[in-house]
Amino acid sequence: MHVLTSTEMKEIDKKTSTDFGITEEVLMEQAAMAIVGEIQKDFNKNSHLLFMVGTGNNGGDALAAARILHNEGYENIEVCIIGDENKGSRLFKKQLNTLKQFGFLDFFEFNVDFKNHVSTADCIIDGLIGIGLNGNTNDLIKGVIDIINTFKRGKVLSVDIPSGINANTGEIMGNAILADKTITFGSVKLGHIFFPGREYSGTIKVAPLSFPKSLFNISHRELVTPEMVKKLLPKRPKFSQKYDYGNVLILAGSSEFPGASILSAIGAQKVGAGLVKLITPTPLSSYVLNHEPGIIYKSLMKDKFSLKDFDLISKELKKASVIVIGPGLGRSDETMQFVRNVVEYSRVPIVVDADALYAVDSLSLRKNIVLTPHVGEMKRIVRTDEINIRQNYEYTEKFAKHKRATIVFKDATTIITNGERTYFNITGNTALAKGGSGDLLTGIIAGLVSQGLDVMEASIVASYLSGRTAEIISDEITEYYATPLDIAKNLYKAISEVLNV
CATH class of the missing domain: 3.40.50.10260 (YjeF N-terminal domain)
Structure with missing residues (x-):
């Protein structure tokens, strides 16, 4: 519509x-x-x-x-x-x-x-x-x-x-x-x-x-609808195996923010990615295994990513169908340089979130990169106090065109745009107004990209499913109580609803 x-x-x-x-x-x-x-x-x-x-x-x-x-x-x-x-x-x-x-x-x-x-x-x-x-x-x-x-x-x-x-x-x-x-x-x-x-x-x-x-x-602007999402959902033919559904590589976490990376990995896994590999600086194996043992996990046994880690993960970068980078990284200079190297070196789709957004604001991006800022992050990366950025769809469109990337501007009404086409998602409620919901969304986007959707299509579907799941479970456990992990574990409810539209 x-x-x-x-x-x-x-x-x-x-x-x-x-x-x-x-x-x-x-x-x-x-x-x-x-x-x-x-x-x-x-x-x-x-x-x-x-x-x-x-x-x-x-x-x-x-x-x-x-x-x-x-x-x-x-x-x-x-x-x-x-x-x-x-x-x-x-x-x-x-x-x-x-x-x-x-x-x-x-x-x-x-x-x-x-x-x-x-x-x-x-x-x-x-x-x-x-x-x-x-x-x-x-x-x-x-x-x-x-x-x-x-x-x-x-x-x-x-x-x-x-x-x-x-x-x-x-x-x-x-x-x-x-x-x-x-x-x-x-x-x-x-x-x-x-x-x-x-x-x-x-x-x-x-x-x-x-x-x-x-x-x-x-x-050139449309409202995200259940019918649109159903049409975009990746097909899962019976004659298939895990390698047909892609390889998600998640580079996230630090000693200060360990939980964000787990939510991203679970999000990718819960929407059907074939393989999800999570690499973090800090050891998290027991937490990952407790939540989703199917996630492939590796720790670099340190506090944070640095430039020298790029060589250690280069083989994984080549294997990946899509890369997630940003959740829980922190913003040290060496971590920011690590992020820039990953983004410049890799040619596969990349979902850039959270702290990584600050590393790429000076880079020339490309159409298979998606940036997922919330309101506070958007204000900082556009570097202007002259306009009210919130709900400013025209400015967001101009910014996406300038960056030559797709923007998912997360808010009560989420703006998804590449500067040429714009979609608005209005599912969701205050259950999403909690730390970790953006990390989960990042993983969901990547999980859908790994199955063949382009970054715009994946962003549309992910935003809708995350928001709709929040609505469904809030009817059961309230917006106060629902957490990003609850949303992750109940994504199947929104997916089932869409499939029956």
Whole structure:
């Protein structure tokens, strides 16, 4: 599913009419029918429905829905128009006139009694602004939104996007409607998937309408879905053996951070890698064997990696299908030089995480390398305080293109991009906001690369599976209790779910 900016959606809307002959009126009627469908799922003909309507096309959608429900026998509908009707859009005026022609009379003005209408409504339909908001909400709209959020008793259904949410960033523009459900048209918008817009949108429903599918190629950004992940999951034919599923080499750990390397190794093993070899400076054999005896383990019997270790592992580098480097390494100068040598020497795919990110920021990378920073690491490796890097998909795309690598920017909404194509993963919860979850993800990515996926495909699948597993087990043991090891041991649940989509 494509993820659109407001400009892209408006262009699709326009071309659907000009190039394909499907008029704006037809699209608005279809949008209204979709709104009606969502209302009818939850509310009967006696329910009190309060339509809050702006004077743009978003308001026109809401008015058309009110007219259809009125015609269907819903008897307790009220409409409040916010703004000057005479300055409304062409379609708003047309829908208002049509609603009146159907005999609808229950309009009321925004006044001191407004909170009483809000507090008695079973469903408030938010058709105030939509995706066209450019600046902060004005004082009138702000007052309306404050009363709705404060005094609502029933549910709120937003049309296209909650009023007050920036459709391109998810930011609150002054204030915003806190919706229980949002019905959007064509495809999701960026403001639906980034916080706080994602939280304010509630449950998101997408009504496809009659937009030609080809027009959505205007966007190079997509939402990761179960269907996408199922299609990408590596196949496991019966006539195969372990060498068909690759050799993951993990260079990780130090005396200070021994556990990170184990999580990476377990992650690679649990998603099907044929062989997983873990090389650490510090002895960890008992810990590795206790968690997963199938992992091949070697210790260099020292505190940390150094440049001279490169020669000791050169044979392993040549055997590897994919390399993981970074988790728990530490950042000593000699370790950083070791990392740079591995990255420059090796030609196989490499997953670079944690401390290794600081070693490669000056290197010229290549398309089969993936960097997996969290927010703090991303801030440090881009070396800029001039912009807010969090949820900044455009800057992340530019950075990936500059580095000529794939970036997995880990956050509540994870951005996966090579600068040309971008994917957003929205699975996961606060169970992932714990040390070790990134190390696990690194191993999962590598385990999937070893089975034939490219680094972008593996990053998509790994991010989804890690996040979805966190959601599944949190329902069982809570987000507080779940650990990265719990997620690793339960990855099969998300994989099974995807296979049954």
